[in-house]
Amino acid sequence: MKFFSDPVLDSMATRRSVSKVGPETPTDDELLRLLTAVTPVADHKALRPWRLIPLRGDDRMKLAEALDAAQGIDREPGEYNTKPFRAELLIAIVASPKEHPSVPVWEQHATAAGAGHLLELALWRAGWGVMWRTGLYANCPEVRTVHGLEDDELLMGWLYVGSIDDAFRKRMEESKRPGLDPRQFLGTMP
Template identity: 60%
Template sequence: MSKHKDSSENRGSKKVGGSKKSDRSSKKSDKKKHRKDDGACEVTRSRVRAHFLDGETGPWARTLAGQSPDSGEQTASTSEAAASEAESGEGGAQSSTARPANRRGPDYSVPSSIDTVADPVLHAISTRRSISKLDPETPSDSDLRELIRTVSSVADHKGLKPWRFVIIRGDDRNRLGEALDEADDVHRKPGEINEKPLRAELLLALVASPQNNPKVPAWEQHATAAGAGHLLELALWQAGWGVMWRSGNLANAPAVRRLHRLKDDELLMGWLYIGAVPERYRQRLAGSTRPLPDPDQFLDTL
């Protein structure tokens, strides 16, 4: 109520002599403030990127968030930039399907209060990339245990926890290569091995393990298992590790299923290849200009 009242009073005051000059001064002050906020956002972005390139992880992001200017000021300038892009036609293509006259799309008139730079969780999500070539260092099994404890918060109808992970290290990777060859009917010369599982020192197989519950169909439990796998990817990324989620047509071939000791109703959803992020990748990220996709293509209303 008070906001609407204040705005109506301000509109009435514009008719009073001398108020136009005051209004212009206020606008100039707002512009200076926004330029200052934009500069603060840029400093924060630079600081975040510098810490990532230096290989620092974990608590540093919370420290950065604490050093950032007031989040409300930052998000105001960020939302203005987004609005400017939309006005300039950079916001993405409109749907080719005509919308009925009485149907409206999402309402973006309220400024966003989200800061994906200063928030450590959102920053990890927006910067995550799949790393195909990994350095040999890996998290310990104790680290994996702690991270998996964390991702068990994934949305899970009835709390069934319908997933499990299988750790694959060392010679077990060669056993996986042999199972993949058997599944693909590949016969190698003596001494030759399937090197695909050797692309990382640590593989983590994700198994969807549905529980018997009449209210939760198997497809929904598979979705929960996939959610746990992706959360683990994000958790590993935030902890400083690179990940590549690989699967393929042979993942649930009989020989591969036997190796992972799968039950009849279980589904192997692939392997997380885990290792250290190579320095060359960190350097490439510093010069990366690849934008995130336009969210409008994923968002609509009924």
């Protein structure tokens, strides 16, 4: 379904989370290129209070082990937490606040979330499937340690990124699912 003639607005309006992505992923160079669309995120005082950590290959096993440790799970040899293996590329979104007298931490967290969402939109527009996942254990000590987080940083979740199955892409393109009624999001002052 097409909502806008403008391709960027239409891409935003038709964005969907793709829970099952394929094995192809953008290269680090492609990610760097897409980040040029992310860096203009609304950012009071230009503090850049966010960073991204790509996880590929063995990094996903380190995350699997950290998630199990955070949950107190001791698996049999050869068994592992499969969640980090739902995609070949995970991108950790980290809020990394900077001390500033006129920019509170909550506002810097909002900037980091905005950067994460802009990256999700940029990846979607570039043709990649993306699912932003979090979880109860994202900021447990074991998970924070494996990501190398500082005490004041917040792990906001991971973008699971990969290719989109052709059949699924076709279903999305042919979907007649209407967009949400935007009126529910506009209010008035009391």
